[in-house]
Amino acid sequence: MDINGILANLNSSQHAAVSSAADTLAILAGPGSGKTHTLTSRTAWLLAQGLQPWNIIVATFTVKSAREMKERIGKLIGNGLESKLILGTFHSIARRYLARYGHLIDIKKDFGIADSADSLAIIKRIIKRNRFMIDPKVARNRISGHKSRDQPPGSQKTPKSVEAQEFEICFTEYEAALKISNLLDYDDLLLRCVELLRSHPSCISNVEAVLIDEFQDTNLVQFDLMRLFAAERKRITIVGDPDQSIYGFRAAEIKNYKRMLRQYPDTVTIALEENYRSSGSILLAALGVIEQDTSRVARLLMPTHTVGTRPVLRKLSGAYKEAEWIVMEIQRCRGLTGNLLDLNDIAILLRSASLSRLIETALGKAGIAYKMVGGLRFYDRVEIKTILDYLRVINQPDNNDALARIINTPSRRIGEATIKLLLEEANRGKVSLWSLILRSVQGNQTLAIKLQKQAEQGLSKLVNMIITGGKKLAGTLKERSTITEIIEFVIEKTDYEKWLEVHHDDVHKGRWDNVQELITQASDFQDLVTSGYEDETLPHVEGLKQEDDDNYLSRFLANVALASEVKNSEEEGAPIAQVTISTIHAAKGLEWPVVFIPATYQGSIPHSRAEDGDEERRLLYVAMTRAQALLYMSYPLKSSSGEAATLSPFLAPPSTTRLLEKRGPSLGSHTVQSISQILRRDLPSVSSISESCSSLRSIEDDIFPVDGEDSKEAESKFNSLMGIPTFSLGQQAPKRRRVE
Ligand code: ATP
Ligand code: MG
Numbered sequence: 001m002d003i004n005g006i007l008a009n010l011n012s013s014q015h016a017a018v019s020s021a022a023d024t025l026a027i028l029a030g031p032g033s034g035k036t037h038t039l040t041s042r043t044a045w046l047l048a049q050g051l052q053p054w055n056i057i058v059a060t061f062t063v064k065s066a067r068e069m070k071e072r073i074g075k076l077i078g079n080g081l082e083s084k085l086i087l088g089t090f091h092s093i094a095r096r097y098l099a100r101y102g103h104l105i106d107i108k109k110d111f112g113i114a115d116s117a118d119s120l121a122i123i124k125r126i127i128k129r130n131r132f133m134i135d136p137k138v139a140r141n142r143i144s145g146h147k148s149r150d151q152p153p154g155s156q157k158t159p160k161s162v163e164a165q166e167f168e169i170c171f172t173e174y175e176a177a178l179k180i181s182n183l184l185d186y187d188d189l190l191l192r193c194v195e196l197l198r199s200h201p202s203c204i205s206n207v208e209a210v211l212i213d214e215f216q217d218t219n220l221v222q223f224d225l226m227r228l229f230a231a232e233r234k235r236i237t238i239v240g241d242p243d244q245s246i247y248g249f250r251a252a253e254i255k256n257y258k259r260m261l262r263q264y265p266d267t268v269t270i271a272l273e274e275n276y277r278s279s280g281s282i283l284l285a286a287l288g289v290i291e292q293d294t295s296r297v298a299r300l301l302m303p304t305h306t307v308g309t310r311p312v313l314r315k316l317s318g319a320y321k322e323a324e325w326i327v328m329e330i331q332r333c334r335g336l337t338g339n340l341l342d343l344n345d346i347a348i349l350l351r352s353a354s355l356s357r358l359i360e361t362a363l364g365k366a367g368i369a370y371k372m373v374g375g376l377r378f379y380d381r382v383e384i385k386t387i388l389d390y391l392r393v394i395n396q397p398d399n400n401d402a403l404a405r406i407i408n409t410p411s412r413r414i415g416e417a418t419i420k421l422l423l424e425e426a427n428r429g430k431v432s433l434w435s436l437i438l439r440s441v442q443g444n445q446t447l448a449i450k451l452q453k454q455a456e457q458g459l460s461k462l463v464n465m466i467i468t469g470g471k472k473l474a475g476t477l478k479e480r481s482t483i484t485e486i487i488e489f490v491i492e493k494t495d496y497e498k499w500l501e502v503h504h505d506d507v508h509k510g511r512w513d514n515v516q517e518l519i520t521q522a523s524d525f526q527d528l529v530t531s532g533y534e535d536e537t538l539p540h541v542e543g544l545k546q547e548d549d550d551n552y553l554s555r556f557l558a559n560v561a562l563a564s565e566v567k568n569s570e571e572e573g574a575p576i577a578q579v580t581i582s583t584i585h586a587a588k589g590l591e592w593p594v595v596f597i598p599a600t601y602q603g604s605i606p607h608s609r610a611e612d613g614d615e616e617r618r619l620l621y622v623a624m625t626r627a628q629a630l631l632y633m634s635y636p637l638k639s640s641s642g643e644a645a646t647l648s649p650f651l652a653p654p655s656t657t658r659l660l661e662k663r664g665p666s667l668g669s670h671t672v673q674s675i676s677q678i679l680r681r682d683l684p685s686v687s688s689i690s691e692s693c694s695s696l697r698s699i700e701d702d703i704f705p706v707d708g709e710d711s712k713e714a715e716s717k718f719n720s721l722m723g724i725p726t727f728s729l730g731q732q733a734p735k736r737r738r739v740e
Contacts, residue, residue, distance in 0.1 A: 001048045006041055006076050010034075013272050017237075018042045022268035026215075026260065027239040030301035031286075031625035032277025035239035036589060039213055040069050042237055043085070044076035046209050053084035055208040057229050060089055061217060065589050069213075086207070090222050091186060094193035098184070101203045105196050107184070114183040119143075119174075126173045132166040139170050146171065147187035148219045150194075190221045197228035208233055214589060215240030216254060217247040223256045227263065234264065242297065243290050244622050246585060248615050273300045277591050279308025279678055282631045285659040286624040289650050293614055308674045309667075311624070311631035313600075313651060313660040319636045320528060323362035326596050329632060329664060330368060330579065333594065336667035338684030340676055343369060343577035345593040349584045349623045351605045355598065356581055357521060361559065363579060373582035379560055383500060383511040384518055388560060390490040391483075394469035395553050398432040407433075410499040412458025414451070421449050438463055465493045473553055483522040483556050491515070525556050584623045593679055595627035601635040601645035620650050629675040630665065 007015055014034055017027050018041045029035055043058055060066040066088045074082040086093060098107055114122070123143070124136045146152070153171040156164075178185060184192060197204055210229045212218070215238040218226070230236045238260065245254050253259075261267055275283050280303035287301065316322040326348065334341050348359060348370075357378045363370045378384060386409055392402040404423060408414045425448050426436040439445035441463045451459065469489060472481035481489070491497065500511050529552055580592070597620070599605070606616035624631060639645045651657065665671060676683045 003048050006044045014038045017270045018045050023234045024264040024267040025237045026269045029272035032275040033272035039239050040072045053081045058087040058211045061214040091189050094189045104200050108182045112183045114185040122177045134166050194224050209235040211237045216245040246619050274304050279305050281307050281310045282627050285311045288656040290621040305678050306674050309665040309671045310661040314634040316636045318638045322636045323358040327362045327366045337672050340684050343579050347580040347592040348596045370579040373586050397434040400433045403433050413454045593628045594630045596632045597623045598634050600633045600648045629678045
């Protein structure tokens with residue numbers, strides 16, 4: 001193991017931290033300053049000092065960062081021993097200990113883990129049984145809050161209000177239910193591990209050093225775990241950034257740093273002051289946001305990269321336009337940089353996952369592959385797929401596949417085998433499944449297989465429903481039902497909500513919410529078509545017979561089909577480049593060359609239901625500081641639910657807007673050079689850049705007229721108004737500035 005190799009490429013503060021002899025070390029520094037990099041190097045350095053991998057615990061915040069860290073350590077030490085490190089999230093490390101030693105505290109072997117949907121299902125059952133009034137989700141979050149503060153049921157003062165009493169019973173019964181099913185929930189994994197290590201400290205006797213990333217988001221139980229992991233030997237390294245604390249809603253405590261100093265008075269604190277991630281202007285804009293928090297402790301953070309392209313703040317007329325603009329920008333900036341950037345370089349970060357659907361649709365339509373981090377794609381969810389199948393059949397009953405899928409969903413007592421036989425019979429007679437059952441229901445033909453009475457009735461109801469649905473689509477435009485009305489018709493006729501409840505009891509509410517979301521989407525789409533925004537009619541050609549305009553439902557279905565199309569290429573297994581769509585919370589610690597943050601309006605960020613405005617601001621700060629070379633923020637004048645939207649107050653102050661550009665960046669060769677410098681990549685050939693620039697210029701002008709003004713003129717006016725000098729490549733980054 002080469003110590004010099006481990007210490008190479010570190011700046012002096014990072015070097016000091018990595019090779020520090022201190023027993024307890026705290027590295028507090030801003031985003032992109034190399035905290036994770038330093039923690040990784042310190043782990044390698046400890047190994048080089050003679051520690052064995054099983055002497056070291058490294059706790060990360062996400063599974064993804066655990067994997068990345070392990071890989072980087074592997075590269076630094078080069079002997080393959082990184083796989084023996086005790087490295088993972090707090091939960092996964094705790095689970096490992098409980099699986100090995102849980103029997104010491106009466107945890108049954110092979111315990112299961114209750115995820116949040118399981119927990120919710122249990123709580124719902126309890127609430128139902130007791131006829132309580134409390135909301136299950138609220139109860140679950142409160143239970144988790146209590147558990148992560150190590151407050152078991154009964155630890156509160158005697159509850160007075162009815163609600164508090166109900167909660168207390170719910171909490172007690174929930175704990176009992178988990179025990180009976182031999183389940184541990186997420187909080188239990190940590191709590192029981194604390195219990196284990198307290199009562200049997202020898203379990204941890206081989207551990208000599210503990211390293212923790214993202215310390216600002218640890219909660220009290222995790223803090224206790226850290227102390228128990230380190231036991232008497234006290235070799236602790238923590239890295240964190242109070243400005244990025246975004247898990248307060250899950251009982252994370254910034255106070256843990258103070259606790260640390262109290263517990264370990266000899267802690268050596270090291271600051272890292274250079275940002276290696278983002279261009280100068282992205283960093284300045286992000287600091288402009290976080291500095292609005294006057295209660296924070298000032299910390300120095302200066303860019304190491306050139307100024308680069310100013311972040312963009314764009315206002316769009318609506319949420320649809322916003323999604324389309326993002327797609328156009330993705331294509332434009334890839335084209336204009338001569339494909340220096342690929343799809344993996346691009347992330348779209350959202351305040352809440354529900355904002356994703358319009359963006360998914362727009363990306364899908366443009367044939368841009370994407371992956372959702374932590375969540376199924378909207379159209380892939382079973383409750384949505386089933387409704388879409390009904391719509392497909394109503395629109396086009398001969399769609400055999402769709403009809404075969406819904407024929408027994410919800411149950412009509414027609415089993416898989418029968419469906420297969422029916423399909424075969426239809427096939428033999430060279431008719432569609434629909435024609436076959438229609439003839440039989442209408443008494444024109446007897447089926448080859450004899451159906452039971454109930455199945456026959458079910459089938460006949462289905463046929464009537466499809467016929468009635470079809471009629472709703474016929475007639476003049478005025479007479480036709482809207483897409484929403486047809487979806488509602490399907491829901492009513494199939495008793496869909498009840499079916500979801502019976503068959504998907506545990507997660508029924510979430511599924512029903514998704515169905516509601518589909519209705520909103522359909523109604524948005526219909527508005528769009530009627531307003532002429534999404535006009536797909538072709539010009540009439542003289543002398544050619546023209547089909548009537550297709551109905552709204554078929555257009556809607558086509559739209560959906562195009563949006564899900566990309567999925568197939570992914571299923572074929574070829575690793576393809578994909579844009580990442582993620583929540584801001586799940587993007588912690590990660591970085592991308594190009595970052596989009598849509599929906600930066602009041603109500604989305606800060607979120608209307610958020611309790612802590614400062615945490616919302618930090619969330620935006622975390623999102624902005626994920627970007628390396630290009631940062632796009634945008635908001636629609638109307639939110640996706642149709643309400644008027646205004647710019648997030650975090651971006652509104654003149655000091656911040658000064659740092660943002662209102663039109664897209666003109667991606668000239670300077671920008672391309674600075675992007676490649678930030679990303680340390682080879683420049684694409686100059687000719688390919690200028691070629692793509694000239695071919696795309698007209699589109700650019702089309703996209704970025706600034707309220708009727710000539711965009712170049714508007715830019716220089718804007719610049720001089722705001723006192724922004726024009727930086728060029730190679731120029732010194734702005735002076736060191738102390739953030740106060
Ligand atoms: P966050 O707060 O977002 O978790 P961080 O402080 O953990 O950020 P890292 O992810 O470790 O920052 O580093 C950010 C980027 O800077 C990474 O691409 C890393 O490789 C790079 N980097 C870190 N230190 C140096 C250095 N001394 N020289 C060059 N690049 C560096
Ligand atoms: Mg990090």
